[in-house]
Amino acid sequence: MATDVQVQTGTEVHHEEDNSLWSWITTVDHKRIGKLYLVSAFLFFLFGGIEALLVRAQLTVPNAGFLSAQTYNELFTMHATTMIFLGVMPLSAAFFNFLIPLQIGARDVVFPRLNAFSYWVFLFGAIFIQLPFVLNLVPGLFDAPVVPDGGWFGYANQTSAKFSVGLSIDFWMIGLQIIGLASLAASFNFITTILNLRAPGMSLFRVPVFTWMAMVVNFLLAMSLPMITIGLVLLMFDRNYGTNFYSPERGGDPLLWQHLFWLFGHPEVYILILPAMGIVSEVLPTVSKKPLFGAPFVIFSGILIGFIGFGVWSHHMFTVGLGPVADAAFSITTMIIAVPTAVKIFNWLATMWGGRIVFNTAALFSISFVGLFTIGGLSGVMHASPPVDLQHQDSYFVVAHFHYVLFGGAIFGLFSGIYFYWPKMFGVMLDERMGKASWLIMFIGMNLTFFPMHFLGAQGMPRRYYTYDPGLNWELWNLVATIGAFILALGVLITTIAMIRGLLGQGEKAPADPWDGATLEWSLPTPVPHFNFQTVPTVHSDRPFWDEKHEGGPPVSQGKINEDPHKHVEMPPPSFWPIIAAFCVGMTITGFMLGGGGGEFNGGNFLNQVIFQGVFAIALLVSLLMWIKEDPTPR
Amino acid sequence: MSATAEHHHGITTTDAESHHYAALGVEHLKLAFWIFLGSDCFFFGSLIGMYMSYRGKSLVGPYPLDVFDVNITSISTFILLMSSFTMVLAVLGAKTGRRGMCLTFLLVTAACGASFVGFQIYEFNHFFHEGLTLQGNLFGSSFYTLTGFHGTHVAIGVLWLLLQAVWYTQGWIRGDEGLMVEVTGLYWHFVDIVWIVIFTIIYLLEYT
Ligand code: HEM
Ligand SMILES: [Cu+2]
Numbered sequence: 106m107a108t109d110v111q112v113q114t115g116t117e118v119h120h121e122e123d124n125s126l127w128s129w130i131t132t133v134d135h136k137r138i139g140k141l142y143l144v145s146a147f148l149f150f151l152f153g154g155i156e157a158l159l160v161r162a163q164l165t166v167p168n169a170g171f172l173s174a175q176t177y178n179e180l181f182t183m184h185a186t187t188m189i190f191l192g193v194m195p196l197s198a199a200f201f202n203f204l205i206p207l208q209i210g211a212r213d214v215v216f217p218r219l220n221a222f223s224y225w226v227f228l229f230g231a232i233f234i235q236l237p238f239v240l241n242l243v244p245g246l247f248d249a250p251v252v253p254d255g256g257w258f259g260y261a262n263q264t265s266a267k268f269s270v271g272l273s274i275d276f277w278m279i280g281l282q283i284i285g286l287a288s289l290a291a292s293f294n295f296i297t298t299i300l301n302l303r304a305p306g307m308s309l310f311r312v313p314v315f316t317w318m319a320m321v322v323n324f325l326l327a328m329s330l331p332m333i334t335i336g337l338v339l340l341m342f343d344r345n346y347g348t349n350f351y352s353p354e355r356g357g358d359p360l361l362w363q364h365l366f367w368l369f370g371h372p373e374v375y376i377l378i379l380p381a382m383g384i385v386s387e388v389l390p391t392v393s394k395k396p397l398f399g400a401p402f403v404i405f406s407g408i409l410i411g412f413i414g415f416g417v418w419s420h421h422m423f424t425v426g427l428g429p430v431a432d433a434a435f436s437i438t439t440m441i442i443a444v445p446t447a448v449k450i451f452n453w454l455a456t457m458w459g460g461r462i463v464f465n466t467a468a469l470f471s472i473s474f475v476g477l478f479t480i481g482g483l484s485g486v487m488h489a490s491p492p493v494d495l496q497h498q499d500s501y502f503v504v505a506h507f508h509y510v511l512f513g514g515a516i517f518g519l520f521s522g523i524y525f526y527w528p529k530m531f532g533v534m535l536d537e538r539m540g541k542a543s544w545l546i547m548f549i550g551m552n553l554t555f556f557p558m559h560f561l562g563a564q565g566m567p568r569r570y571y572t573y574d575p576g577l578n579w580e581l582w583n584l585v586a587t588i589g590a591f592i593l594a595l596g597v598l599i600t601t602i603a604m605i606r607g608l609l610g611q612g613e614k615a616p617a618d619p620w621d622g623a624t625l626e627w628s629l630p631t632p633v634p635h636f637n638f639q640t641v642p643t644v645h646s647d648r649p650f651w652d653e654k655h656e657g658g659p660p661v662s663q664g665k666i667n668e669d670p671h672k673h674v675e676m677p678p679p680s681f682w683p684i685i686a687a688f689c690v691g692m693t694i695t696g697f698m699l700g701g702g703g704g705e706f707n708g709g710n711f712l713n714q715v716i717f718q719g720v721f722a723i724a725l726l727v728s729l730l731m732w733i734k735e736d737p738t739p740r
Numbered sequence: 741m742s743a744t745a746e747h748h749h750g751i752t753t754t755d756a757e758s759h760h761y762a763a764l765g766v767e768h769l770k771l772a773f774w775i776f777l778g779s780d781c782f783f784f785g786s787l788i789g790m791y792m793s794y795r796g797k798s799l800v801g802p803y804p805l806d807v808f809d810v811n812i813t814s815i816s817t818f819i820l821l822m823s824s825f826t827m828v829l830a831v832l833g834a835k836t837g838r839r840g841m842c843l844t845f846l847l848v849t850a851a852c853g854a855s856f857v858g859f860q861i862y863e864f865n866h867f868f869h870e871g872l873t874l875q876g877n878l879f880g881s882s883f884y885t886l887t888g889f890h891g892t893h894v895a896i897g898v899l900w901l902l903l904q905a906v907w908y909t910q911g912w913i914r915g916d917e918g919l920m921v922e923v924t925g926l927y928w929h930f931v932d933i934v935w936i937v938i939f940t941i942i943y944l945l946e947y948t
Contacts, residue, residue, distance in 0.1 A: 327776075335786035335790070358797075733907065
């Protein structure tokens with residue numbers, strides 16, 4: 106069993122952590138799980154970035170022969186899949202894990218072992234979905250492509266067994282189901298944590314904005330992931346057992362996939378952006394030394410976005426021809442959803458207005474977030490109009506739109522969070538000079554890469570074509586975009602180096618409250634002790650720590666205790682059942698890989714699948730029983 | 741291991757220190773489970789939406805009325821509904837500390853669930869021999885997928901009820917034993933209610 110040695114002298118708590126591999130594998134500590142998410146997600150983010158660079162390299166000049174059409178398809182598919190599901194979502198999860206309990210004054214999430222389970226399922230699924238790249242290296246192992254190549258939205262019936270022979274789509278559809286399960290389990294955990302573990306006095310409107318956005322996101326996950334999962338299950342049945350859900354020749358309808366996908370897909374874009382908005386809503390007030398302007402509006406507009414987000418999905422389907430009534434309705438809802446989004450932008454601007462802004466790296470990323478996100482929002486409203494969208498759809502204009510919201514938005518927000526919360530997470534400051542250089546280069550690179558895509562799109566360049574002919578007037582902006590992409594990569598590299606140095610413990614030791622923060626997490630010592638709060642704090646306002654420091658408010662802490670906190674605070678012990686159960690779940694779902702019949706039912710394969718799944722399902726059951734028996738809750 | 745005296749404020753063990761402290765006033769497990777059920781609604785909702793949009797779109801038979809025997813399905817539906825009643829009694833037993841009662845009704849509920857699954861297997865088998873297959877037409881695909889998904893829920897519920905009975909007698913559950921039984925009950929009622937919806941749209945609608 107891992108042990109933490111706590112030595113308390115005066116106000117400082119020296120924390121000698123057990124850093125063995127075993128202690129990380131069995132950890133149920135939300136802070137450690139947050140770090141695991143952060144590191145793994147960042148690695149996948151880099152991986153996705155390399156894929157993007159390869160795609161851009163191919164498009165630098167007309168008729169380039171750098172990549173084959175097949176490889177190109179694989180790379181853009183895996184780029185998007187990786188960035189969305191293995192990059193931005195788990196980076197957000199890293200902050201959920203680390204911050205939610207600290208911001209609400211809790212010792213951990215409600216179900217710490219379930220939390221560990223979520224991480225391991227995520228990791229299993231992430232590795233699973235990247236596995237084809239490794240398999241691809243073995244020559245002659247497969248005669249058909251194994252790397253997913255159907256686009257991140259995998260439109261039916263392109264993905265049918267008839268048109269996508271081989272295992273590529275299988276890896277994609279089964280990997281996504283595994284990853285979805287991880288997010289689902291995590292969402293139940295986080296919502297319950299936020300609702301139930303708030304410290305005394307923390308009414309819902311005293312919950313920090315980041316945690317609020319986290320709650321909205323987790324509700325979105327809980328409600329939208331089921332729909333794509335069903336979509337994927339139906340696809341799996343079509344491919345494995347010869348059902349007819351998406352095959353028009355047998356009465357099925359490929360549009361069903363589009364509906365199920367975008368019913369998930371649009372909430373998903375808010376799943377990607379709201380955590381970043383939450384971070385920005387923490388960073389901007391702090392660096393402006395002002396409270397967040399109209400915080401309730403920011404919270405309410407977040408909730409509203411969450412609701413309306415379920416009613417706009419068909420704006421991805423204007424070109425389908427759903428008819429004027431449907432098109433008009435979805436056009437209107439799409440324009441409406443821009444309103445709460447704009448509200449937030451004005452709130453951030455008003456927060457900064459008149460503030461004495463400290464321009465540190467976190468601030469720079471957050472401030473540029475506001476500008477870049479606005480550009481992406483504006484192009485979004487443009488293709489909210491069906492006739493306009495008929496021109497934009499599947500062109501580089503849309504690519505420009507979603508990279509402004511996703512890179513300029515989500516990634517810039519998350520990077521801001523990395524610089525802002527790193528000191529609390531890892532106990533050292535990230536190098537500010539490297540940070541600022543990284544920000545400047547990323548800012549330039551990002552605009553050079555994605556702004557020209559507006560022009561390319563307007564000039565008719567379609568997305569997802571592996572090459573183009575000369576003489577279409579696309580040469581210049583493609584060249585610029587590729588140069589921009591490599592500049593952008595340099596910027597990311599600098600932050601990566603800064604983070605590696607930080608992980609190695611190099612750099613200035615972080616004070617407990619480096620930015621003069623307002624919320625509970627900054628009241629804790631750094632590194633944060635295993636149990637977070639020696640005594641559960643009592644909260645008297647929405648900026649409790651600020652009030653204590655600057656407004657003569659009551660102290661958030663109930664005081665220190667006079668003995669080894671371990672005797673007083675009972676923390677859940679480490680457990681290895683989460684990783685075992687996660688492995689069994691992952692393998693059970695993986696079993697579907699065996700049942701494939703190339704679009705027909707194949708009894709022999711099905712039997713293999715059932716046997717394989719049966720074995721792991723039983724193992725899963727056993728591990729769950731052990732899990733329940735081990736329950737550390739006191740009687 | 742020593743703290744200076746200035747920092748000693750004594751140990752204030754507030755309610756919030758307790759593992760059972762819940763700011764919302766609903767137990768953790770129950771709250772999380774409600775959210776899970778909300779999420780599960782979207783699973784069923786997607787499948788039901790799929791079924792409805794494909795209703796009557798099969799290019800070839802057999803069609804619903806060629807195979808349905810609503811009498812038999814009504815019986816199994818009735819059994820499932822009654823098991824909600826016995827589940828309530830099991831929860832009541834657990835809440836009032838009548839262990840024998842709880843145990844008995846857990847087992848009765850499990851038996852009802854198992855017979856529902858039995859009926860479903862019978863029905864699937866019967867339909868299959870009437871020519872309705874998973875692959876044959878759209879109705880077969882959507883019917884087996886939707887009812888199969890629900891049947892899997894029931895089967896998991898039966899397993900859960902049986903395990904619940906075991907660990908209830910073995911005293912594995914820490915904390916509030918009644919809560920665990922109650923959550924089992926929530927799941928069971930949910931699966932029941934969903935069946936009413938499914939039964940209505942798949943079967944009853946055909947006879948209108
Ligand atoms: C002001 C708010 C927004 C509006 C009005 C809006 C509108 C739209 C519309 C109408 C499309 C469909 C374009 C087409 O395919 O023809 C679209 C695509 C897209 N949007 Fe947005 N959007 C907004 C914000 C966001 C945000 C915040 C994100 C993500 C963080 C996002 C990510 C995407 C993505 C990824 C696509 C393309 C999906 C694909 O085709 O692969 N959007 N947006
Ligand atoms: Cu959308």
